[in-house]
Amino acid sequence: DAGITQSPRHKVTETGTPVTLRCHQTENHRYMYWYRQDPGHGLRLIHYSYGVKDTDKGEVSDGYSVSRSKTEDFLLTLESATSSQTSVYFCATTSGLTGELFFGEGSRLTVL
Amino acid sequence: SQQGEEDPQALSIQEGENATMNCSYKTSINNLQWYRQNSGRGLVHLILIRSNEREKHSGRLRVTLDTSKKSSSLLITASRAADTASYFCATDAEIQGAQKLVFGQGTRLTINP
Numbered sequence: 001d002a003g004i005t006q007s008p009r010h011k012v013t014e015t016g017t018p019v020t021l022r023c024h025q026t027e028n029h030r031y032m033y034w035y036r037q038d039p040g041h042g043l044r045l046i047h048y049s050y051g052v053k054d055t056d057k058g059e060v061s062d063g064y065s066v067s068r069s070k071t072e073d074f075l076l077t078l079e080s081a082t083s084s085q086t087s088v089y090f091c092a093t094t095s096g097l098t099g100e101l102f103f104g105e106g107s108r109l110t111v112l
Numbered sequence: 113s114q115q116g117e118e119d120p121q122a123l124s125i126q127e128g129e130n131a132t133m134n135c136s137y138k139t140s141i142n143n144l145q146w147y148r149q150n151s152g153r154g155l156v157h158l159i160l161i162r163s164n165e166r167e168k169h170s171g172r173l174r175v176t177l178d179t180s181k182k183s184s185s186l187l188i189t190a191s192r193a194a195d196t197a198s199y200f201c202a203t204d205a206e207i208q209g210a211q212k213l214v215f216g217q218g219t220r221l222t223i224n225p
Contacts, residue, residue: 035215042215042217045214101155101157
């Protein structure tokens with residue numbers, strides 16, 4: 001158990017509202033990632049971070065922003081949620097030494 | 113486009129039988145990983161095989177890697193009902209100029225008692 005906590009675990013919101021998902025880790029891992037998982041698409045990388053205040057885009061970053069002000073927290077923000085952002089979002093971390101990713105339990109977001 | 117793609121998409125076998133899942137990828141890799149996901153849960157790392165390795169074992173799991181064919185297989189021997197899950201391969205690929213781990217769509221394995 002890599003000590004990764006995602007919150008909220010479930011959220012229902014309306015189109016156009018802002019949403020923030022939080023990932024908290026207790027392992028002091030340098031690298032943190034946000035993925036979304038959708039049927040037929042597997043897991044797709046949204047954004048990642050390689051250190052405090054160091055973030056970059058993944059393959060499906062449009063409509064999402066991230067922030068990392070502390071090693072342990074990585075926030076994913078949907079500035080104005082759309083129905084296409086209905087998905088299950090996973091946070092993952094790694095120390096980078098072994099390449100193994102540790103995943104949180106996921107946050108299920110429904111945008112109506 | 114997907115770097116790694118699993119085959120089959122779904123597999124249903126009887127308890128005690130062996131389960132084999134395949135993964136194909138497109139570009140050269142440094143390593144390939146397999147993950148497991150139980151329904152409604154996060155992914156859990158199973159095994160990592162490096163590009164200079166051909167086979168690796170971990171308990172009832174056996175992973176092979178053929179870099180010439182750009183493919184890998186995951187074999188689960190003597191399957192149990194608790195092995196029911198989705199299995200994903202992941203390979204390192206270049207995204208936005210940096211190496212990142214890219215996942216396939218997964219194989220959904222059902223073990224029937």
